[in-house]
Structures are given as C-alpha cells and as structure tokens.
Amino acid sequence: MECFAVSGFSPAWLALREPADKAARNPAVLTACADFFAARSELSICDLGAGTGSSLRAFADRLPDRQHWTLVDHDADNLAAALQVLAAWADEASHQSTDLTLRRGRKHITVQTRVHDFAREPAAWPDGTELVTASALFDLASAAWIEKCVSALTDKQLPLLATLTFDGKIHSEPPHPLDEAVVTAFCLHQTTDKGFGPAAGPQAASCLERALEKAGYATTIGESPWVLTPSELLHATATGIADAVTELGSVDAVKLAAWRDQQRTRLVIGHRDVFAVKA
Numbered sequence: 548m549e550c551f552a553v554s555g556f557s558p559a560w561l562a563l564r565e566p567a568d569k570a571a572r573n574p575a576v577l578t579a580c581a582d583f584f585a586a587r588s589e590l591s592i593c594d595l596g597a598g599t600g601s602s603l604r605a606f607a608d609r610l611p612d613r614q615h616w617t618l619v620d621h622d623a624d625n626l627a628a629a630l631q632v633l634a635a636w637a638d639e640a641s642h643q644s645t646d647l648t649l650r651r652g653r654k655h656i657t658v659q660t661r662v663h664d665f666a667r668e669p670a671a672w673p674d675g676t677e678l679v680t681a682s683a684l685f686d687l688a689s690a691a692w693i694e695k696c697v698s699a700l701t702d703k704q705l706p707l708l709a710t711l712t713f714d715g716k717i718h719s720e721p722p723h724p725l726d727e728a729v730v731t732a733f734c735l736h737q738t739t740d741k742g743f744g745p746a747a748g749p750q751a752a753s754c755l756e757r758a759l760e761k762a763g764y765a766t767t768i769g770e771s772p773w774v775l776t777p778s779e780l781l782h783a784t785a786t787g788i789a790d791a792v793t794e795l796g797s798v799d800a801v802k803l804a805a806w807r808d809q810q811r812t813r814l815v816i817g818h819r820d821v822f823a824v825k826a
C-alpha cells in the first residue's frame with residue numbers, strides 16, 4: 548500500500564518499505580509468473596510506477612537470465628535514484644546516459660527509464676514488452692483507470708504481475724477501542740484522488756481481479772500482507788494512517804494521537820498479489 552509516505556513517494560520512504568514488501572509478496576503468485584516464463588532465455592518487462600526499482604530487485608531472480616526492463620514513473624527523482632540503487636545492488640554495472648546494464652549472479656539485465664505520467668493513458672509500455680509489472684500502484688488508481696489498463700493489456704495479450712495492492716484489511720495488536728473508527732476513516736481517505744480520479748483504494752485488489760477475469764485472463768491470486776512488528780516502518784505506518792485520518796477530521800484528535808502512540812506488538816496491512824495471463 549502506498550499512502551504511508553514519509554514524504555510523498557520519496558526514495559527514503561520506498562527504501563524503508565522495501566524489506567517489508569519483499570517479505571510480503573506472495574510466493575505462489577511469484578512462482579506462477581516464474582513458471583510461465585521458465586522456458587524463456589530472454590524477456591522484456593515494463594514496470595509501471597517503478598519508484599526506485601524495487602520490483603526489478605524483487606523479481607529478477609525468478610525471471611529468465613537475460614532481462615530488458617523499462618521502468619516508468621512520473622517522478623524523475625525516483626527513477627534517478629532507481630539507477631543508483633540498482634547499480635549498487637548489482638555485481639557489475641555500467642551506465643550509458645540514462646540507461647544501465649547490469650549483472651547480478653547469472654542475470655544480465657538492461658534497464659531503461661521513462662519519465663511519464665500514465666494517469667490518462669495506462670499503456671505506457673514500449674513495443675516488444677512481454678510482461679507488465681506493478682507494485683503498490685493499483686490502489687492509487689480509479690476503478691475506471693484499472694479497467695482501462697486491463698483493456699490495454701488485453702489488446703496486446705500481455706501478462707500482468709501486480710503485487711502489493713491494498714485490500715482494505717488492517718489489524719492492530721493489541722486491540723484498541725478506536726481501531727474500527729480509524730480503519731473506516733482511513734479506508735475512506737484511500738479513495739481520494741491520487742491523480743487517476745477517485746481511487747479504488749481498499750477495493751483496488753478486487754476491482755483489478757474482477758476486470759482481469761472479465762477480460763478472459765487466468766489469474767493466480769494470493770495475499771501479501773505486511774506483518775509489522777515494532778520498528779521504524781511500523782511507527783511510520785501508524786503515523787501515516789493517523790495523518791490521513793486527521794485530514795478527514797472525523798475522529799477526535801486527542802483520541803487519535805493516543806491510537807497512534809499506543810505500544811503495538813503487531814500491525815498487519817492487507818495486500819493482494821495477482822499474476823494474470825490471457826487464457
């Protein structure tokens with residue numbers, strides 16, 4: 548889920564969440580994707596809303612040995628950070644202007660970045676793309692955009708691997724009397740416009756799965772919750788939820804501060820992953 552930003556979708560926030568994202572992604576969904584491309588030696592992938600490239604780092608080991616990635620995001624700073632983070636992550640890396648060639652273990656990977664706002668037109672992938680990926684993106688989008696994106700994928704018969712789409716479930720331990728009010732208000736806040744029209748927010752995972760199935764895709768779906776124990780990420784997440792609820796003004800501020808600052812042992816944020824191929 549995307550909204551607990553320390554500051555927008557800054558590289559610092561994306562770095563803080565990356566280990567939790569990696570631990571959360573559903574292994575059966577990743578395996579379905581890996582199995583689908585297992586016979587291939589080379590693959591072209593486009594990652595929508597790539598941020599600093601965490602999808603590439605998460606999926607590269609499971610995909611064919613030669614990979615060509617296009618990272619698309621409207622935030623040029625995130626894409627510049629992606630090239631740096633990926634170069635540091637690789638065993639070997641060489642830059643050619645805004646492109647990167649890298650090797651990590653047996654994987655030989657080329658990376659191109661594209662600064663582009665795909666809110667109006669989801670089909671931001673270059674010709675020749677064979678797999679579209681997106682992590683923590685679809686809950687920002689409207690139901691109409693999700694349907695348009697699925698329709699554009701369908702036109703090209705493209706497979707989709709979409710991970711970490713918020714599913715509206717939040718569970719905090721120990722329970723607190725304000726939990727229900729906070730979660731209800733937070734889910735409402737998730738439906739505000741993030742640049743794509745009114746966001747699907749907590750309905751995004753279901754909305755995406757329905758659109759894919761309606762378009763004739765075969766889907767492998769699995770849960771991918773963040774399970775947070777006391778940590779900087781848990782603190783930032785609780786603060787982000789409280790800040791979002793504050794914006795709506797529907798929960799008493801003093802009580803909300805007490806909810807935010809309680810000693811939690813666990814905070815679970817529900818997401819779902821899907822791998823979809825045209826049947």
Ligand SMILES: C[S@@+](CC[C@H](N)C(=O)[O-])C[C@H]1O[C@@H](n2cnc3c(N)ncnc32)[C@H](O)[C@@H]1O
Binds near residue numbers: 597625663664742
């Ligand atoms: C929650 S972050 C996820 C980043 C990355 N996929 C990850 O999992 O770490 C959402 C990303 O989508 C990008 N984004 C949001 N709206 C966009 C739009 N209309 N066009 C292009 N990128 C967008 C943001 O800049 C941000 O990098």
